[in-house]
Amino acid sequence: MNPTSSPALPGSSLDARRRRRELDRLADGGADSVVDVLVVGLGATGAGAALDAATRGLTVAAIDAHDLAFGTSRWSSKLIHGGLRYLASGQLDVAHESAVERGILMERTAPHLVRAQPFVLPLTPLVSRGQAALARAGFLAGDLLRVGARTSRSTLPQPRTLSAVETRHLAPALRPTGLRGGLLSWDGRLSDDARLVTAIARTAAAYGARVLTRTRALELHRDGALVRDETTGQELRIRARTVINAAGVWAGGLVEDVRLRPSRGTHLVLRSEDLGRLSAGLHIPIPGETNRFVLVLPQGDGRVYVGLTDEPVDGDIPDVPEVPETDIGFLLDVLGSALDVTVHRADVVGAFAGLRPLLDTRDAAGRTADISRRHAVLTSPSGVVTVVGGKLTTYRRMAQDAVDAVVTAGDLTAGPCRTASVPLVGAARPRVLAGLDVPARLVHRYGSEAPAVHALGLEDPALARPVVPGHPVTGAELVWAVRHEGALDTSDLLDRRTRIGLVPEDRAAAEEAARGALAQSAQVR
Numbered sequence: 426m427n428p429t430s431s432p433a434l435p436g437s438s439l440d441a442r443r444r445r446r447e448l449d450r451l452a453d454g455g456a457d458s459v460v461d462v463l464v465v466g467l468g469a470t471g472a473g474a475a476l477d478a479a480t481r482g483l484t485v486a487a488i489d490a491h492d493l494a495f496g497t498s499r500w501s502s503k504l505i506h507g508g509l510r511y512l513a514s515g516q517l518d519v520a521h522e523s524a525v526e527r528g529i530l531m532e533r534t535a536p537h538l539v540r541a542q543p544f545v546l547p548l549t550p551l552v553s554r555g556q557a558a559l560a561r562a563g564f565l566a567g568d569l570l571r572v573g574a575r576t577s578r579s580t581l582p583q584p585r586t587l588s589a590v591e592t593r594h595l596a597p598a599l600r601p602t603g604l605r606g607g608l609l610s611w612d613g614r615l616s617d618d619a620r621l622v623t624a625i626a627r628t629a630a631a632y633g634a635r636v637l638t639r640t641r642a643l644e645l646h647r648d649g650a651l652v653r654d655e656t657t658g659q660e661l662r663i664r665a666r667t668v669i670n671a672a673g674v675w676a677g678g679l680v681e682d683v684r685l686r687p688s689r690g691t692h693l694v695l696r697s698e699d700l701g702r703l704s705a706g707l708h709i710p711i712p713g714e715t716n717r718f719v720l721v722l723p724q725g726d727g728r729v730y731v732g733l734t735d736e737p738v739d740g741d742i743p744d745v746p747e748v749p750e751t752d753i754g755f756l757l758d759v760l761g762s763a764l765d766v767t768v769h770r771a772d773v774v775g776a777f778a779g780l781r782p783l784l785d786t787r788d789a790a791g792r793t794a795d796i797s798r799r800h801a802v803l804t805s806p807s808g809v810v811t812v813v814g815g816k817l818t819t820y821r822r823m824a825q826d827a828v829d830a831v832v833t834a835g836d837l838t839a840g841p842c843r844t845a846s847v848p849l850v851g852a853a854r855p856r857v858l859a860g861l862d863v864p865a866r867l868v869h870r871y872g873s874e875a876p877a878v879h880a881l882g883l884e885d886p887a888l889a890r891p892v893v894p895g896h897p898v899t900g901a902e903l904v905w906a907v908r909h910e911g912a913l914d915t916s917d918l919l920d921r922r923t924r925i926g927l928v929p930e931d932r933a934a935a936e937e938a939a940r941g942a943l944a945q946s947a948q949v950r
Contacts, residue, residue: 500779
């Protein structure tokens with residue numbers, strides 16, 4: 426391979442050959458087939474636990490029945506929250522923790538993936554002056570959280586009040602009738618939540634973790650797990666000194682005494698032209714609620730996300746949650762309360778839902794929206810450590826607490842947690858990223874690796890072209906995902922390494938390019 430196409434962090438490349446080789450080493454029964462920590466689940470928290478343990482000097486295997494970010498971690502609002510909602514509900518510790526973790530991501534570990542996002546809360550006739558004053562006080566309190574977390578003002582600007590003219594300049598789609606102005610605030614936003622998980626997993630691999638997708642845990646025990654290679658059907662036993670169950674909403678299916686109360690968060694996908702030019706996201710108050718909003722999130726790729734709901738889910742947990750029409754109707758109704766344009770059901774080109782793995786405490790009653798987002802680390806009688814609850818923003822702290830627990834439970838010799846200062850694959854100082862002579866969109870998704878991705882298109886002009894008309898993802902990005910990011914099939918490429926698949930029409934148009942990338946990369950091996 427051309428040196429310009431090599432990843433920036435040695436040992437971080439994931440591909441089918443490496444996966445096969447590391448599975449074979451775990452199955453052969455040799456001295457290095459026993460690991461210190463087995464992590465089950467490769468969402469943000471599981472990948473984070475693998476990175477945390479590996480950077481402490483522990484040997485690690487991390488498995489998932491499907492792919493990186495297959496579950497809840499790819500269905501978020503793509504926001505790195507500073508904890509304002511939790512402050513409003515009196516959860517000061519959760520709010521502070523969120524603000525601290527946001528600052529770590531934005532300034533140290535993933536500045537290429539997390540940037541400041543402006544939001545406008547429009548002061549429509551449905552927002553009383555009392556509600557507006559409460560929201561303004563909340564945004565100022567949120568800025569105090571930023572100060573307490575020691576996040577720079579240059580990273581997150583100060584909130585302020587907007588005139589009606591300024592408000593419509595940022596969001597022309599707002600209805601002008603009765604608009605008194607707006608409140609401008611800032612929070613962290615991911616370029617892509619699934620890309621964050623991929624970066625965490627690859628960084629863990631660079632520190633020696635064995636990252637194994639398509640490897641399903643059939644049984645968990647104190648000393649390892651019986652697993653099945655989903656690509657071949659072969660069963661093998663992975664031996665480990667300790668086990669972390671980070672399977673999210675599926676965690677209770679692996680450890681019997683873990684009780685969860687999943688909550689569904691639904692988002693709609695719209696074409697950007699349906700809402701006009703949006704220079705900021707929107708917080709649209711939900712009628713009858715004092716501290717809940719519908720978010721309108723422009724993505725910069727011709728799409729806008731609108732979300733989200735918070736509805737309890739009963740029964741079996743599906744691999745991919747379905748979006749009920751009631752959720753779609755609710756979100757469209759709230760949109761209609763503030764916009765001057767009418768968004769019809771036919772304008773919804775895609776929708777997705779994620780299930781939050783909320784801990785079911787016996788005193789919890791009422792709505793899942795009222796359940797605390799604090800995470801919990803639980804050790805079962807069998808000795809398996811399970812981490813549940815929390816949210817994407819605090820994945821690193823959740824992982825730290827889980828690894829602390831297994832170090833204690835397994836009497837492991839390990840160094841202190843280092844992940845607050847370990848940059849993820851692609852991370853670099855803002856001035857370094859700004860100086861890269863490649864398209865800014867690539868920098869926001871690949872960071873310091875963007876020149877290597879761009880070089881693939883220079884070597885083969887066919888790879889420089891978008892794979893779907895009107896969407897910016899190129900063939901080079903698909904090839905990169907196969908060679909370096911562990912993508913094994915078209916779903917990995919279209920649904921997680923890129924988000925083309927969020928719109929079924931686009932997904933169908935990109936299938937041929939995805940198959941071509943897999944075939945081309947297979948020839949290079």
